[in-house]
Amino acid sequence: VLAIRNIGELVVVPPGPVGGRLMRDVSAVRSATLLIDGGRIVWFGLDNELTVPPDCETLDAQCGCVLPGLIDCHTHTVFAGTREHEFTQRIEGKSYAEIAESGGGIRVTVEAVRAASREQLVELALPRLQRMLRRGVTTVEIKSGYGLTVEDEIKMLEVIQRLNTLQPIELVATYLAAHTTPRECAARPDAYLDLVLDDAVLTRIRDEKLAEFCDVFCERTAFNVEQSRRVLATAKRFGLTPRLHADQITQSGASMLAAEVGAVSADHLETIDDAGIAALKAAGCVAVLLPGCSFFLGVEQAPARRILDADLPVALATDYNPGSAMIESLPLVMHIACTQMRMTPTEAIVAATANAAAALEREGRLGAIQTGMQADLIILDVPNHQRWLYEPGRNCVRTVVKKGRIVAEYGTADGSAI
């Protein structure tokens, strides 16, 4: 048994999905203690009401704030190469879509990933995951989508599977072969989809547990609604749960499609309209917002307040990728959600924990402070959650606990380095 004592503020995040209207009403316990046994939360409450169990180890939270480990439910963390030249091109006036249409964008990263071995991709991703862990992230979804051949997509999924055994963060894999059409199939997107949706390929992904989800980039520069429907419906027959990149740059009816296919989440939503919001609400989809992406591209943010007011469960994620969001810090993205999308710190926390767990179909086990939940927790070196998101330039995470075990711990000097 492990007791985390002397907690300044325990943020009692309820299990997801939490609808947008309730996301700002989260209770907190001051001067709290939390007990962990067998990797799960078994008790929490006021410190002075604790009956210390026998053979109990103690961890002193030093009056810091404690909350569930963060869940980054939309990333492209496995990649090779970088695209800083596009960053400069955008500053000079080109848009993300123009760069993609003139041969840049995703295809540049595809070349680099195809040229990289499994071992190289693992070596590139490991330090990224270590830095994410230091910022309090204990579960990360990672997509394929930079291979764009059957072999290279499988290679990416195998890299994610291997990474899962090499470090403490729980990884969740998503098959995103429909990220864009590769150069060699540019004129024949449907022929490309024939290849990556082949029965034998999807059977292998299912049998070797290489992915849980299937994603598609439904966008003018990638796949249209009809093609996206085919991707998600086919994958669903092989047990892959649908989710999609929807309404990012242009409004194409992707949110309607998300609702129609029963997607667990619709992600991006920068250009979503009221009909799309209503469709997602009726279908019970999680709206995954990626404010780091718009921040990085210098474009308009998703209408978070309208989505929250419609009572959709909102999740936040980094979208970490070398093209549109070279940002691996989920706390920074939460800060951006506060200042650029007017989400409150409490809403941002629910979005990056309970609702992110729901977006990954893990709400029964992760993302909440409740007895029986897995003990994935972070201890901050600030006394309350508002102070945390108020200070975006500093890493305030002092201790990270995964399944009841301490997996990262820093003194203030170390932890202060971002």
Ligand code: NIG
């Ligand atoms: O989520 N939108 C599609 N995929 C990524 C961008 C990937 C890239 O540019 O490499 C995104 O923004």
Ligand code: FE
């Ligand atoms: Fe993405």
